[in-house]
Amino acid sequence: MNRRKFLGLGLGLGAAAVMLPSTLSAVNFRETKTSAFEGPKSHTVDEAMTELFGTSKTIAGKVTLKAPDIAENGAVVPIHVSSKLAGKTVAVFQDANPESLVAVFTVPANGIIDYKLRIKMAKTGTVTAVVQDGTTLFSDSKMVKVTAGGCGG
């Protein structure tokens, strides 16, 4: 209860701050698709995907997701998403954490779908990258094993 209240407040502030500079064209998915990020029902990848895109049906292919087979450390998992599609929205999901949506990219006019980021994973799970091209969703998934890594102090 507290948490939801707090989140609402945070988003309000965030929205206000974002509105100030000239980012009027920006789509803030945290604001418009709050439920996809934090929704009480969106705990699985499918549910979050539906909240975000209206469907969870994806076609495998045309998207390349690179991630390690075994993470060196669950706190720093490098991810690389790339695609030649002319999609406008790219999303990254994972099922190792209670909420599954990690990030949503809005591809600008000059943008190229070639994104790298480093994410946290609480345990072994599958990372999924989705590119929305028109009304079709293309995806690629990869399982990343997370163990408590490294010996010695």
Added chain:
Amino acid sequence: MLLNIVKSTALVALASCILNAGEFNAQAEKDRIALIEYTVAKFKDAEKNRDNFFPYSTDDELKNNIKKDIKVEEFAMGNYAFSIQGQFSYNEIKDMPPYEELVEQGEELYNDNKAIQACFPDTTIAGDYPYFDQKRNEVISLTGAINECLVNAGQEKWNEKKGKMPILQAYFAAQSTEAEKKVNITIPTAEAAAAYERGKEYYYTQRGYLKLSCATCHVQGAGKRVRNESLSQFLGQTTHFPVYRLKWGKDKVANGLGTLERRMEGCIKDQGQVPPKTNSKQMKELLYFMAYMSNGMNVDGPDVRK
């Protein structure tokens, strides 16, 4: 004062190296070359050499996770030299490593400390430590030299494992790497050779309740697994310190960086033994021996590990 000592010993070391090369370091050179030959042979083709070197590894592991024909220089990367699995993460994280800001902090530490500047006018010295001081007849580690410099200048000692110490050392390492320096350990006297031998004996002697020697895991065991950890090879083990470890930096980035001594302590504890004190003779002689085994390899610190 210390600068003079360093300068003079360096000169003497250089001179005696030329004079006595092949005398005091003859055994060490033999050991070094034998270690290179062993390591190269072992990783030439893991799958083919299974009977000799990897009797307990799975087919999948040997085929898909151990690289073939590794060059000597590559062994400085630790287990990432052979572990295909680890390489993706390593390369990605190395692309913009978490320690970059710490190297800059190290530069600030250096620029703000006149005493350190006077003791270490040359910042590209990471590959020259530990060295054998002939006047004092003992091994001097970089950590020891930095603290001695601070104390001589009336300043307080730094923690030998984390904090300012590895941060300054990261700056030295980065400078040395940029200047394309190589590991350059000399054995100038009979006493130095004896220190080297003691370090060697420590490395190869079984210790602790698990009866493991350093070599059990990192010579004979290199490339094998302990649980999910690929054991790194001895060759090149000291070239890249200080190291940023993801597990050390989990809560605070500044804690992520550690000196070689910090890493050694953790490793020796895992052997089931009380580790020697960071600045003890035993530790310094062990590091002296280990660094000699990486002689001629590129200094490539700081680096990042899991």
Added chain:
Amino acid sequence: MKKLYSVVATAGLALAISGCTTNTVSTPSFETLDEKQLCNVKSNGIENVLATAAKYNKIAKEHGVEFKRLGMTNTQYINETNKSIKAGSDKVVLLDKKGKATKNSVSVEYATQRACKFAVSALILEAEGKKTWRTAVPGDGFKY
């Protein structure tokens, strides 16, 4: 040529001296210690075995070969066992790596025997190691 002789001579001397110091530290008799007999709590009694543990662990510590397990040195282990006996407890509470009490404990009997075993084995291992370490060195005793 003469110079070379002197160099070899000093090197030999230095090696002899250093070899000598390390040899005197470890008395060869440790290798023949009978750990099972020394550390048998039933036949020797807890107090005696704990005294044996303390005696040999002190030497192990001086030699730099003291055992450590799960964040606890053998010295801590012996001290904690002594404390428990003095307090009349039959349990020894284990410490974490910062020296703080954990939730885990073992019986005094077990702790005594293990402390003794660790102390004695450290010395036996050290003595054996002097003879065997070269068998692990590539280019020396290690053949592949």
Added chain:
Amino acid sequence: MAKKTRIKAKEKKGITTAKVMANHAMLSYDEAKRAKKEVNFITSMIAKVDGVIVYEVSTSQFLSKNPFVQFKFKGANKGKELEFTWTDLKGNTQTDKKKIK
């Protein structure tokens, strides 16, 4: 949040590659609870050249601490300034600039 965002931007054959590392604890709900701190993480990142958006992402609590992102875009020349802004859950924002090499 005084620490600067580290930015490296390089242009080659018309494509600019930007590597960015923001300085942020990225405390997730679980981590904040454990550390008894307030939850806070970056919720959006935007990069612009000449006022035109070249990168835009809405982010969650699952980005690593001191999050790193890399992105590519067309149409910018060497010498132009890349402006990178992040906003976190509490509404803090930080903007840093770097010339494209």
